[in-house]
Amino acid sequence: MLAVDAGNSKTDVALVAATGDVLAWVRGGGFEPHSQGLGKAIGGLADLVRAAASEAGGGPVADHVTALLANCDLPEERETLTKAITAQGWAPDVTVDNDTFAVLRAGSGVPYGVAVVCGAGMNCVARSPSGRTVRYLALGRRSGDWGGGEFLGEEVLWCAVRDEDGRGPRTDLREAVAAHFDLPDVTAVCIAFHLRELPGERLHELVPLLFEVAGGGDVVARSLVERLGDEVAGMALAALDRLAFDRAPVPVVLGGGVLTASHPLLLNRVEARFRASGADVDLRILTAPPIVGSALHGFDELGLGGRAAEERLRAAFSRSLRPDVRRPVVEAVGKFSKDSCLE
Incomplete structure (x- = not known):
């Protein structure tokens, strides 16, 4: 399987076996089809796929592509990007969706939950155990967003x-x-x-x-940080209400550079909002690379993997070296609670 996690600032491409073994992992620049143009953005992705295929020993690329991409928010964008990636011929079967789903799957440890990302921009998605999803337009202030x-x-x-x-x-x-x-x-x-x-x-x-x-x-300055905390919790809580989870606690994963920096004032505000709401959630800060979530999302789509393959996949990325900084990748999914948030 070919797994892609393409954000605004960086793109990870990995070739993964059904056993959870990572055959290749390469990294490149951000994926911004709106500013770069679709052809250039797909061309940059194609360069990474070729590099991954070469690293894995050449031959056919994969049986399935799971590409979770930034700037893939609207149905029209998903359709356009699916056609463009399918046309590359990397695999006969292609799944394309927003990159926030990679954060969700990498951090939740299960195929459902809520993810909020605050990095270059702001986004939130949710998926129920039955597969129903909730998402936001995530087009910036004009679509109701505050943050990023x-x-x-x-x-x-x-x-x-x-x-x-x-x-x-x-x-x-x-x-x-x-x-x-x-x-x-x-x-x-x-x-x-x-x-x-x-x-x-x-x-x-x-x-x-x-x-x-x-x-x-x-x-x-504190008022801005507190407002951001309210927005993070507010997006997640609204998604929970819209999806009406019937299983608790619900994993809520916080991703993106602003949230994973783990600033105590921000995290305390987020947790306080959840505590006041009475929602039964399991708050987690993402520490696994989101490419893990892209691969696991693909396993879920194909009905492959299982617990042993997921553990092998996480361990493989943990042992691997990040292509950009050449140091070990952190594997574990972090959790914060009332006590661990406070400093």
Whole structure:
């Protein structure tokens, strides 16, 4: 089986045997068909597939492809991407869906549950034991979303400049933002972004800064972190209500760089919201690479695997070396509880 986990910032491709053995694993850049164009995005994916096939010894690529992709949110997008991947001829059978399902399967340990991702963007999916799913449009603020790296960066800049020009409350974000970009004030930072002297992707750098300032007690910064925690819990709780799980506790997996950084203020807020709701959930922070979830999703689709194959698969990725940093991959699925969240 060919497993693909393609996010906005990186793409993992793996060839996996039905026994759970990992035959090849390669990594490349992000998958962004909207900005790159569909042909270029698929071409980049094809380069990785060729590399994986070569690493596995050549020959036919696979019997089945499971490609869980960023920017695959709408039915029309799933249809377009399915056709494009099928046309590559990598396998006779192709499954394409959103990459948040990879986070769900990698972190839940079972084929159902809820996953919330906060990385470059924000998304949430849920799957019941019977296979019914709930998902969001996940198109940004216009579709009701609040969060994600770029969004938070904009909010930090918004709060900082409003302190500087007198429209907003005092916040230490003002000095922190100017110092981070080595500019005299926040006005200069805004101008630099406007003139593209600072590239827009550098807004993500303000997210760690936000948590640092919030950790120091800044009221404005803390309010942003608490709002994010409310949004994370709110997405998951709404998905739980819409799907009406008949099995408890329900695994809720938190993924994406903003959440897996495990900032205590954020995680405490998320857990407090769940506790107040009375929902019977098992909150987990993802530590396995999402490509594990893509492979397991494929096993589920095909009726293959089983517990022994899943354990072998997780162990294989644990023993493997990440293609980008060449160090061991963390295998375990983390869990946080009331006590372990607190510092």
